[in-house]
Amino acid sequence: MTKPDLKDDSNDERSKGTADGGRLPRLRKRFDYHRLGLYAVLLGIVAFYLAPIEAGLVTSLKTRTGVIETLPMSPPIYGEFSTASWIAAFDTLSRGLLNSALYAVPATVISAFIGSVAAYGLTQANWKRRYKATFLALFVAGIFIPYQAVLVPVTRFWSNYAQIEGLLTPLWLLGVDRDYTDLVELMITSIAYGIPICTILFRSYYKNMNIEMIEAARLDGASLRRIYRRIVLPLSTPMFAVVLIYQFTQIWNDLLFALVLIQSTSSDAAPAVLILSGLGVSQEGMNFSLQMAGALITALPTIAVYVMFSEEFSEGLAT
Numbered sequence: 001m002t003k004p005d006l007k008d009d010s011n012d013e014r015s016k017g018t019a020d021g022g023r024l025p026r027l028r029k030r031f032d033y034h035r036l037g038l039y040a041v042l043l044g045i046v047a048f049y050l051a052p053i054e055a056g057l058v059t060s061l062k063t064r065t066g067v068i069e070t071l072p073m074s075p076p077i078y079g080e081f082s083t084a085s086w087i088a089a090f091d092t093l094s095r096g097l098l099n100s101a102l103y104a105v106p107a108t109v110i111s112a113f114i115g116s117v118a119a120y121g122l123t124q125a126n127w128k129r130r131y132k133a134t135f136l137a138l139f140v141a142g143i144f145i146p147y148q149a150v151l152v153p154v155t156r157f158w159s160n161y162a163q164i165e166g167l168l169t170p171l172w173l174l175g176v177d178r179d180y181t182d183l184v185e186l187m188i189t190s191i192a193y194g195i196p197i198c199t200i201l202f203r204s205y206y207k208n209m210n211i212e213m214i215e216a217a218r219l220d221g222a223s224l225r226r227i228y229r230r231i232v233l234p235l236s237t238p239m240f241a242v243v244l245i246y247q248f249t250q251i252w253n254d255l256l257f258a259l260v261l262i263q264s265t266s267s268d269a270a271p272a273v274l275i276l277s278g279l280g281v282s283q284e285g286m287n288f289s290l291q292m293a294g295a296l297i298t299a300l301p302t303i304a305v306y307v308m309f310s311e312e313f314s315e316g317l318a319t
Helices: 006-060 064-069 084-123 129-143 147-161 166-173 180-207 212-219 224-235 237-253 256-261 272-277 288-308 310-318
Strands: none
Touching (some): 064 288, 084 129, 084 237, 084 288, 147 180, 147 256, 180 237, 212 224, 237 272, 237 288, 272 288
8 A cells, every 4th residue: 555645735835835835925015016006196185185175164163363373284283173153154145045946956856857858859859850859959059058147137027028016916915025036036047048959968868868759659559758757767867866956066066156136145935045145244354264164064965966966867867
């Protein structure tokens, strides 16, 4: 009976371990440096974009004296920390935040829905191509019309031609202030100005949509409206998230139309951005901590909307 040759096997394992042992440290060293560099670049990007937010946050938590005597990005120390600016800013902006929500939310939803329907007609409806090209050119042109070019026409339109105060009489009978007529005008203006960009965004999405289900529904005799309601609309959820986030951010932060149509911060219908423009301004000088607190409070709704639709937003961008 012969004994197994254990010596040869152990020599092979040692030689294999020696070879691997020489190569693995070099690979591990190279991999670690690569990952370290990647993390350093990512941290640098994060710090670059978060630095203004950090500066605004620490400024809002300082007293007026602390803002003057400390560096802009240094945290407040004992004696300089105060939440009075946040309380004062919220008390001043609470009415404006409600007004902004009253016109920004309906304007966002309505403009997104109209843009979706218009894009569906431009891509899936069977009508002559030259008509589609004409309407598409009008929508594209609407995107590039600057706000400043329409300020005078919009003002004259609402003041001289479309006097909607009489149509809102039921609201006045319920005790609503007549200043909210300006808020309705601002909402309709935001809808009209947002429809072109919403249509173009939805059109790019519908152009790449799988049309097999749509063709099958047509063969079954489904109407154009039924196809949109049962097939296209449920599949448009990711793109609706993209459009809603974009539109809500644009409408919520828009100051120019609010400044022209509402004008006064003392109006009961003044939105948050209009009140924010005069927040912290006094004869004693600029109260930077109050302004920073107001700016952060005003930005919270847009952040909340993005967080709520973040997954659908990523999916919509990917498609």
